[in-house]
Amino acid sequence: xxxxxxxxxxxxxxxxxxxxxxxxxxxxxxxxxxxxxxxxxxxxxxxxxxxxxxxxxxxxxxxxxxxxxxxxxxxxxxxxxxxxxxxxxxxxxxxxxxxxxxxxxxxxxxxxxxxxxxxxxxxxxxxx
Numbered sequence: 001x002x003x004x005x006x007x008x009x010x011x012x013x014x015x016x017x018x019x020x021x022x023x024x025x026x027x028x029x030x031x032x033x034x035x036x037x038x039x040x041x042x043x044x045x046x047x048x049x050x051x052x053x054x055x056x057x058x059x060x061x062x063x064x065x066x067x068x069x070x071x072x073x074x075x076x077x078x079x080x081x082x083x084x085x086x087x088x089x090x091x092x093x094x095x096x097x098x099x100x101x102x103x104x105x106x107x108x109x110x111x112x113x114x115x116x117x118x119x120x121x122x123x124x125x126x127x128x
Contacts, residue, residue, distance in 0.1 A: 004051040015044035015119050022112050035103045038111035039092040045122040064089045084114040
């Protein structure tokens, strides 16, 4: 790991916290909040991966394009994972613009699955 090891650790911890919160919210039927936390988790995972490459970014759009460019093109993540992440971030952006209640329970469950599998893949890359 580069000079960003503390920041990476922080992002990984945040990703875990957001994942757990997303699960809890989903159980309580708080669909919008669960989906939001799942995408926050994916964003934290993505930032950790980019920091590991010595890239700092705070913009969500930059994060997703850099993940596609570096990790999907570099074959450390599959095209399917790349597509899933694009969907998750697009849903997050759409959700920010439209009224609450627009996210379905199915969407929230899918968001959580994507965030979890991305976190697992990210952890493997970070430990590699």
